[in-house]
Amino acid sequence: MGSPPLFSSSRLDEKRRTLSTLTNSNNKHLFFQAFLASVFLLLLALTTNTSTIDDDNRNAGFGEDVENFARKIDAQKLMKQIQNQHGGAYEDEDSKKAVNYAVKLDILSHDAELKAIKLMRERDALLRALDANDKNSGSLDEFAGEDSSGFGMSSVSGKSLSYKKMSKQVNLCNEDGTNVNCPKRANVIEEEESSSFPKVFVYDVPKQLTSELAKRYGRCERDQYGTEIWFHRNFRDDKNGVRTMNPEEADLFFVPQYGECFLWSREMLRHENQGQAMEETNEYFLEVLSHVKGKLPYFNRTDGRDHIFVFAGARGPTIFRDWQKEIPHSIYLTPEGDRTLPQFDTWKDIVIPGLEYDKRMYLEEHRNELVTNPPKRKILAMFRGTIDHPAGFAYSKGLRPKLKKIFQNATDVIYDTKIKDCDRDCYVREMTESVFCLNPLGWTPWTLRFYQAVMTRCIPIIIADNIEFPFESEINYSEFALKIPEKDVSDILETMRHMPEEERERRRRYMDKIWKQFTYQRPAEIGDAYYSTVKELARKVRAHKKYGRESFW
Structure with missing residues (x-):
C-alpha cells in the first residue's frame, strides 16, 4: 500500500459542511468551484500515476498545460472575488472567515497541482534520460521529478529515476533498489533530502530560561515532554544544513522555550496553588518573547507566522495564558493532534511524537x-x-x-x-x-x-x-x-x-x-522524528513562498 490519500472522503465532507456554514449565498458558488478544482487536480494526479509511458507523451509542454490549468482555477482568485464583492473590505465576520477558507482550499489545490506537475515532469525526464542513455551522452543536466514534498526518490510506473552529478550514468532502479546499477537507496535519500531542508534560524534565548532550567530539573529531558528540549538541541546542533546563522536567509525561526519544564517545576513548588503556577509560567513565556520581539525584527515582520514553538504536552499552547494574544499565528509542534481543540490548527501546526527516552x-x-x-x-x-x-x-x-x-x-x-x-x-x-x-x-x-x-x-x-x-x-x-x-x-x-x-x-x-x-535519536539521524518534522516544515515553507508569509494563515 502507498501513502494515504491527500484528504479522505470524511475530511472532504467535513470541509463541505464547514464551508456551507461559514459562507453566505453570494460566496457558496465560489467555494464549490475551488472544491471541485482541488478534487479534479488530485484525480488527475492519481490517474496519471497509473498510466504508461509511450512516445506520444514526449511533449514537454504537457506539464506546462497542467500548470496553466492549475493557475486558472487558483483559489486565490476566488478569494479576491469574495473581497471585491465587499468593496475590498470585510463587512462582517462571515466574510472574513470565507476569505480564510478560500486560502485553505487553495492549499489543497496546490498540493494536488504539485502531484500532477511532478508526474508530468517525471515522464518527460525519464524519456529524456532514456534518449541520453541511448546516445551515450552522459547524465541529465538537472535533477527531474522532485516529489510534491521535495523529498525521496521519484517514482514512475514502479520505476525510480536516480541522478548523481558525479556519475556519467543514468540508472533505472527498481523501487526496492535491487538493480545492480542502482545506488543504495538510503544514501540517495540523505543527499537529496538535505538539499531540500528549510533554513532555520535559532534564537539566542538566555541559558537561565533554557539549558540551566533543564540541568536543574533533569527529569525534564527524560520524560515524554522532553521534546521541547530535544528539538532545541537538534536545531542548534544540526549538521545537515538546517540551521542558519544568518536570519536574513532563514525560511523559519525557532524559539527555544521549556514551558512544560518550567510549569512542572512551579507545580512542584506550589502544589495546590495551580493558578499561581500558571501565572508564573505566563510570565516565563513573556520573558522569552521579550528576547525574540524586542531584539530582532523578524517576529513582528510576519506577526510570528514563520516562527516555531514546541508545546510538548497535551495542553499545547494553553500553558501560556496569553498565547492567543501573543503567538496565535505561529507554528506549533505538539503531540496533541485533537482536531476539536481550538489550540490545534491542522493547517499550520505539526503533530510530533512524544519522547521515549528508554x-x-x-x-x-x-x-x-x-x-x-x-x-x-x-x-x-x-x-x-x-x-x-x-x-x-x-x-x-x-x-x-x-x-x-x-x-x-x-x-x-x-x-x-x-x-x-x-x-x-x-x-x-x-x-x-x-x-x-x-x-x-x-x-x-x-x-x-x-x-x-x-x-x-x-x-x-x-x-x-x-x-x-x-x-x-x-x-x-x-x-x-x-x-x-x-x-x-x-x-x-x-x-x-x-x-x-x-x-x-x-x-x-x-x-x-x-x-x-x-x-528521537541522539544525535539526530536522517529518518528519525526530528528530520521527519523538518520535512513537514519544508512543506510549510513552500506554501509560505507561494502565498506570502503575511497571508498564509
Missing part, C-alpha cells in the same frame, strides 16, 4: 533483535495505566472503565493499573510479548503508549475518534494500526481474536519500515 525502545540494535529473534507473543493485548478516575465520565469519556468490564474474564489480556509488582522492565517485556497494545484516550487522545507499541512491534489499537497522527502525509497508519470507533468498542475482543496471524505479521513488517520516524 534505550531499549529507540536504539536500533534493540529493535532489530525483536525482528531477528522475535519473542513469543503469548499475550493477546495489554494496557497499564489509569482506569478509574475521580472525574468519572469526564475522564476518557468512560471508555477505560468500560474496557475493564469487557476484559474482566479474558485471561489472555492484561488490563490493569501500574501496580508495584510490574516495574519498567516488566512493562517493556509485556509489550514485546503482546500481540496488541491498547491505546484508549484519557484526558486527551494522544498517548506515549502508541509510539512504545510501534517500537516493540506490538500492533497498536487506537480508541480515540479525534486523534491526528504525526507525518500522515508519509505514513499510512491503516497499514499497521487498528482504529476502533469509540461507539464500537464492545466488539474489540472479537476483532482482535479474528485477525489471522499472517495479517498480524504483515502489520509488524510495516512497523519495521516506519518505527524510526517515531524516535
